[in-house]
Amino acid sequence: MRARVALAQGRAPDACEDLLAAFILGRNIGVHGSLVSVMVQADYERRIVEFVGENFFRFTPEALATLVNGIESAPKRTNVSQAMDMEKTAFAGWIIGREQDLRVAAGGDEQKALAAISELLRYVQGEDAEKIIQAAGGTSAGVIAYTSDVMPFYDVMQSLATASPQNLAGVTERAAKLIEGNTNLLVSLILPNVGSARGREVETLTRLAMLRAAVAYRQRGIAGLNSVRDPFGEGPFELRRMESDAAGHGFELQSKLGRLGLNGVQMFKEQPIAH
Structure with missing residues (x-):
C-alpha cells in the first residue's frame, strides 16, 4: 500500500x-x-x-x-439486502427465465428441451446438474418447477440481510434449520451464507x-x-x-x-x- x-x-x-x-x-x-x-x-x-x-x-x-x-x-x-435482491433477480430469476425460454424454443420436443436445460445447469452448477435433474423428476417442466421452489427462500435470506445484531444469531439459526430440512438440492447450492455476510x-x-x-x-x-x-x-x-x-x-x-x-x-x- x-x-x-x-x-x-x-x-x-x-x-x-x-x-x-x-x-x-x-x-x-x-x-x-x-x-x-x-x-x-x-x-x-x-x-x-x-x-x-x-x-x-x-x-x-x-x-x-x-x-x-x-x-x-x-x-x-x-448493502447485503440490496445484494440479495440482485442475487434473487439476476441469478435465480435469470436461471428460471432461461429454463422457460429453452423449453419454449424446443417447440414441444421434450428431449431437446431437457438437453438444453441440462447444458444450462451444467454451466451454472457443474457436476451437480444431473443430480438436480434427477431430483426434479427428469422432465423440463419438473426442473423449472424445482428451480422455482428456491425463490421463497430468498425472503428468508432477506430477513437475515436486514437482521439487527441482537437478532442475527437467532435468525441465522432458524434459516439454517429451514435450509437443512429442505430436500431441494438447489436450496443449499444456490443460497449464500447471508448470516455471515x-x-x-x-x-x-x-x-x-x-x-x-x-x-x-x-x-x-x-x-x-x-x-x-x-x-x-x-x-x-x-x-x-x-x-x-x-x-x-x-x-x-x-x-x-x-x-x-x-x-x-x-x-x-x-x-x-x-x-
Whole structure:
C-alpha cells in the first residue's frame, strides 16, 4: 500500500489520498451488486480502518479530518439486502427465465428441451446438474418447477440481510434449520451464507463509526468521542486506554457488538510499539 510508504516519509496528506482512492474503489466494486462484490467492498473498508488504527499516531489532525470527510462524501455503499435482491433477480430469476425460454424454443420436443436445460445447469452448477435433474423428476417442466421452489427462500435470506445484531444469531439459526430440512438440492447450492455476510457488514459499519469517533476524540477529546454514537448501541463507544510496550500506546474503542458475539473492538495507536 502506497499509504504506508507515504506515512513513513511524513507525507500524511498523500497517504490520505491513497486511502480514499482505495475506499472509493471498494465502493465502486460494491456497485456490481452481487453478494461477493459487497463483501469485497466491506473488506476494503475494514482494511482501511485497521490501517489507520495501526498508524493513527502518524496522521496529522488535518489529514484525519480530510480522510473522514472524504469517506463521508464517497459513493453510497451497497448493502447485503440490496445484494440479495440482485442475487434473487439476476441469478435465480435469470436461471428460471432461461429454463422457460429453452423449453419454449424446443417447440414441444421434450428431449431437446431437457438437453438444453441440462447444458444450462451444467454451466451454472457443474457436476451437480444431473443430480438436480434427477431430483426434479427428469422432465423440463419438473426442473423449472424445482428451480422455482428456491425463490421463497430468498425472503428468508432477506430477513437475515436486514437482521439487527441482537437478532442475527437467532435468525441465522432458524434459516439454517429451514435450509437443512429442505430436500431441494438447489436450496443449499444456490443460497449464500447471508448470516455471515450480514455479520461482517454490521462490523464494518461499526468500524467506520469508530474511525469517526477516534478522529473526533483526537480533535476535541471526550466531547468529540461522545458526539459519535455506536450505530448498534445506545450511546457512544466505550473508551479504554492502552499503555503497553507490547501492544503499543493508544486507546481502544469498544462497541456493544462484542457482547453479541461479533467483533466490536478497534485500537488506535498513539505511539509505535517499543522495540
